[in-house]
Amino acid sequence: MNLQKLKTPLGIYNTILVLLCILMPVIAPIIGQEFYTDVFARIMIVTIAAISLNLIMGYGGMISFGHAVFVGIGGYAVGILASHGIESAYIQWPVGILMSGFFALIIGAISLRTRGVYFIMITLAFAQMIYFLSVSIEKYGSDDGLTIDARSDFGVSFFDLNDEMTMYYTTFVLMCGCLYVSYRMINSRFGRVVRAAKSNDERMHTIGYPTFGYKLTAFVIAGMMCGLSGLLSANFEDFISPDMMFWTFSGELIFMVVLGGMSTIMGPLGGAMIFLFLSEVLSNITNSWHLIFGPFLILVVLFARGGVEGFLAKFEKRNG
Amino acid sequence: MAEVLLKVDNLTKRFGGLVATDSLNIEVEQGEIHAVIGPNGGGKTTLIHQLSGMLKPDSGSIHFDGADITHLSAANRCHAGMVRSYQITSIFKDFTVLGNVAMSIQAKEGHSFRFWKNADKDFDLTEKAMAILDEMDLQDRADVLADNLAHGEQRQLEIAMALATAPKMLLLDEPMAGMGREDSERATTYLKSMKGTYTMLLIEHDMDAVFALADRITVLVYGQAIACGKPEEIRGNAEVRKAYLGED
Numbered sequence: 411m412n413l414q415k416l417k418t419p420l421g422i423y424n425t426i427l428v429l430l431c432i433l434m435p436v437i438a439p440i441i442g443q444e445f446y447t448d449v450f451a452r453i454m455i456v457t458i459a460a461i462s463l464n465l466i467m468g469y470g471g472m473i474s475f476g477h478a479v480f481v482g483i484g485g486y487a488v489g490i491l492a493s494h495g496i497e498s499a500y501i502q503w504p505v506g507i508l509m510s511g512f513f514a515l516i517i518g519a520i521s522l523r524t525r526g527v528y529f530i531m532i533t534l535a536f537a538q539m540i541y542f543l544s545v546s547i548e549k550y551g552s553d554d555g556l557t558i559d560a561r562s563d564f565g566v567s568f569f570d571l572n573d574e575m576t577m578y579y580t581t582f583v584l585m586c587g588c589l590y591v592s593y594r595m596i597n598s599r600f601g602r603v604v605r606a607a608k609s610n611d612e613r614m615h616t617i618g619y620p621t622f623g624y625k626l627t628a629f630v631i632a633g634m635m636c637g638l639s640g641l642l643s644a645n646f647e648d649f650i651s652p653d654m655m656f657w658t659f660s661g662e663l664i665f666m667v668v669l670g671g672m673s674t675i676m677g678p679l680g681g682a683m684i685f686l687f688l689s690e691v692l693s694n695i696t697n698s699w700h701l702i703f704g705p706f707l708i709l710v711v712l713f714a715r716g717g718v719e720g721f722l723a724k725f726e727k728r729n730g
Numbered sequence: 731m732a733e734v735l736l737k738v739d740n741l742t743k744r745f746g747g748l749v750a751t752d753s754l755n756i757e758v759e760q761g762e763i764h765a766v767i768g769p770n771g772g773g774k775t776t777l778i779h780q781l782s783g784m785l786k787p788d789s790g791s792i793h794f795d796g797a798d799i800t801h802l803s804a805a806n807r808c809h810a811g812m813v814r815s816y817q818i819t820s821i822f823k824d825f826t827v828l829g830n831v832a833m834s835i836q837a838k839e840g841h842s843f844r845f846w847k848n849a850d851k852d853f854d855l856t857e858k859a860m861a862i863l864d865e866m867d868l869q870d871r872a873d874v875l876a877d878n879l880a881h882g883e884q885r886q887l888e889i890a891m892a893l894a895t896a897p898k899m900l901l902l903d904e905p906m907a908g909m910g911r912e913d914s915e916r917a918t919t920y921l922k923s924m925k926g927t928y929t930m931l932l933i934e935h936d937m938d939a940v941f942a943l944a945d946r947i948t949v950l951v952y953g954q955a956i957a958c959g960k961p962e963e964i965r966g967n968a969e970v971r972k973a974y975l976g977e978d
Contacts, residue, residue, distance in 0.1 A: 599836055599844040599852070606833050609822040616782055616820075617895050618808035618837035627843065 420722040424676045427683060431582055435575060451578050453686045454585045455642045460666045460678035461588045462635035467664070468673035469596055470628050471608030472522070475530045476537025477663050479517075480510040480633045482655025484640025486544065489556045489650040499562035499571075506641035507634045513540070514633020518626045534657060544652040555651025562645055571645055581642055585679070588635055593675045595631070604628045669710055671719025680718050732759040735899055735929050736781075736812070741790035743776055743953075750776040751787065752953035758899070758931055763921075765932045765940045768950035769973070774933045775817070777950070778903050781931070782814040783807045795898060808837070811898035815891075817907050817933075819884045823877035827868060827887055830876050831859040834894035859894065866890040866920065882913035886920070899929040906936045918942050941965070949973070 415421050430437075431454060438446040459481050466472040487506035496502065521532045545553045561571040571577045595601045607614050607621040614621045644650045653659070662685065670681020688706070692699035714721045736758040743751040750773045758764045766774055779785040781792060783804035791800045794812055802810065822830050832849070835858045836842055849855060863869045866886050871879060876887060885905060892900055905921065906914045918939045921930070925943070934940050940947065941961050948958040951973045957964060964970055 594846050594848075597848045597850065598846055599842040599849045601845075602829070602833065602836070602849050603842045606822050606825065609824055610820060612784070613816070613820045613822070613891075614833075615804040616784075616808060616814050617834045617891060618805050618813075619842070620803065620805045624842065 418722075418726045420719065420726055423680070423718070423722055427676065427679050428586075430683070431585070431679075435578055447574075447578065449686065449690050451581055451646055452643075453683050454581045455639055455646060456663075456666070456686060457585050457679045457682040458588050458639035458642065459636050460663055460670070460682045461585075461592050462632040462639070463663050464667045464672065464674075464678045465592055465595070465635070466628055466632045468667060468677070469601065469608065470604045470625060472625065472629065473530050473664070474521075474533045474629075474632075475660050475664070476517070476533040476535075476657065477632075477636060478657070478659035479537035479540050479655045480514060480636030481640035481643065481659070482540070482544065482650075482652070483510045483513055484637030485644040485650040485654055486550070486640075487637070488562065488641045488644040489558050490550055492558045492560065493550065493556060497560050497563045499564045502562050503638075503641060507637040510637025510640065511630050511634040514630045514636075515626070518629035518633070522622060522625050522629065534660070537655060537657060537660060541652055541655050541657070544655065551651070553652055555649055555653070558644060558648045558650065561648065562641070577646060581646070584638065584642065588638070589675060589679070591635075596675070600624065600627070665707060667717075669707070669717050671717030671721075674717070674719040674723075677717055677719045684718065732761060734758070735760045735795060736931065737793040738781070739791045739793070741777075741780060741787050741792065743780060743785065743787050750953050751780065753790070754950075754953065754955055756948055756955065756958075758929060761926055761929055762945040763925055763930045763932055763943050765934060765944035765947045766950055767934065767937075767940055767947060771952075772950040773953035774950055775903065776953075778814060778901050778931075778933060781812070781901055808895055808897075811896075812901065813892045813895045813897040813899075814901035815888050815903055815905060817904040819881075819888050821876045821884060821887055821891065823875070825876055826873050827876055827879065828856065828859050828863065828872040830887055831862050831890050831894045832856065834891045835859050835862070838894075838896055862890050862894045865893065882909060882916065885909060885913070885917065889920075893924075893928075897928065899931070900924075902930055902932045902934070904934055905932070906934055906939055909936075914939060 416425055431450060434450040435447045438444050459477065463474065463477045466474060484506040487509050488502050491502050491505060517533065517536045521529055521536070524532055550556050569576060571580065603619060603624045607625060611621055640654065643654065666681035666685045667678055669685055670679065671677030689699065689703060692702055716723065734757045738754055738756040741751050741754040742749070754777065766777065768774055776785065780787045783802060787800065791798060793799065794810060797810065799807055799810060822833060832855050835855055860869060860872065863872055866889060868883065868886055868890060871883060876884065879887060889905060906917050909917060914936055921943055932940070932943065944961055946959060947961055947964045948955050949964060949970050956973060957967050957970050
């Protein structure tokens with residue numbers, strides 16, 4: 411790790427983001443706002459989904475407008491298995507991640523034959539199909555959702571997700587894991603191919619890459635990462651509902667990625683934190699918080715194209 | 731007579747009522763520079779699209795290196811040893827010059843489903859890419875973002891990316907497009923230095939370059955080859971002068 415990099419505005423900002431996640435369970439009681447710990451747990455869970463979206467949207471140019479559906483599938487895997495009395499994490503977690511990956515494979519294999527606005531529409535259409543499917547299944551709560559009686563069971567006494575601190579820091583470690591995985595992947599040969607395909611797909615074909623397989627693989631990896639986010643969410647909230655795969659959540663994910671800084675490793679964390687924290691704080695102040703939030707989002711899109719990360723990186727170059 | 735590397739047989743492509751390629755026959759021999767010239771709308775670009783696999787012909791066949799490649803995908807044609815360059819510079823603008831060339835090298839080295847190792851620290855890859863940059867005299871610009879290169883240099887990078895795929899044959903779509911006299915002369919020099927090592931099909935409007943480089947020239951008018959021969963023959967051909975060189 412290059413320590414010099416940490417002393418730049420961008421480095422300081424990223425360090426603060428991570429420190430806030432580590433320290434929130436300590437800070438929150440001190441400032442008398444204990445619910446902030448829950449807010450941050452949610453931020454970290456959503457961050458995992460945003461990292462996943464950034465992989466394909468930021469680096470791969472695939473604007474998935476149905477990304478929340480993979481979060482939902484991960485969540486439903488936990489919820490459905492739990493409702494049948496299967497609470498072992500060793501079954502729930504692999505099933506959740508593999509099911510999300512499986513759906514990503516099917517949706518990706520069809521959607522990736524289209525481009526641009528058609529890709530956006532078709533991912534949205536698939537997501538809505540699965541959303542309405544989840545609404546229609548009464549056995550698993552239809553649109554009321556499904557309460558989960560017990561969190562995933564790892565079968566050992568020293569690691570129990572029912573303990574809130576264990577849940578919080580498990581989420582933190584997994585989020586850091588996803589950040590690291592995305593960092594490695596982006597800089598690998600595979601990541602280069604995906605990034606170059608975003609930059610110039612036709613040229614990739616003429617220098618010998620059938621890009622479809624690479625893009626589909628990226629899509630499936632992203633789907634599985636979202637599945638992880640979903641199963642963490644189901645565990646944390648002890649509850650799942652079709653809302654977690656509704657298209658508005660997909661839209662929010664897109665916004666978080668853009669806000670934080672597309673195609674930057676840490677962007678999704680900053681984006682999710684600012685988005686969720688602001689909506690939490692603003693909604694406590696006034697009921698019509700969207701009136702403040704909306705214009706803010708517009709300003710960011712208009713004046714900070716690279717999101718917060720891009721803005722700070724520019725600042726750095728100007729001073730250096 | 732040298733061995734024929736590329737053989738185009740009766741190639742035809744129609745766009746509605748327009749016949750863009752009309753029962754075209756072209757043979758390119760091993761090691762030669764074969765120029766295709768002709769007025770705008772003569773079907774040169776359509777031809778190169780079909781040769782590189784971006785467009786499927788309606789009928790006819792393309793044989794390369796002894797194999798029928800008519801139905802091969804663009805990516806597989808590249809692996810077979812035939813690579814194209816673009817008239818409108820087609821590079822990865824947000825990659826460095828080195829990164830652009832490394833993309834081509836990486837394509838040659840089997841699949842890229844390698845998820846973990848940092849490709850920038852893959853010295854084997856970087857070394858091979860540097861060798862190509864040396865060849866094209868771009869070594870000093872290796873770490874520059876491709877977008878920040880001058881136009882002439884971007885055209886050079888365009889060729890370098892094609893060379894890095896280790897091709898047998900280059901399809902050059904107007905390599906001098908948009909160049910001033912100086913750049914264009916430089917480009918002629920480096921294409922000349924590549925002569926013999928690579929077989930080339932050259933589409934170009936710059937007649938000075940064409941006559942300086944080509945071993946043989948095919949003249950394409952309305953999708954048909956109206957003449958094919960050595961530069962001096964083409965220069966003297968009355969029909970060509972009428973159709974193309976604009977003399978009456």
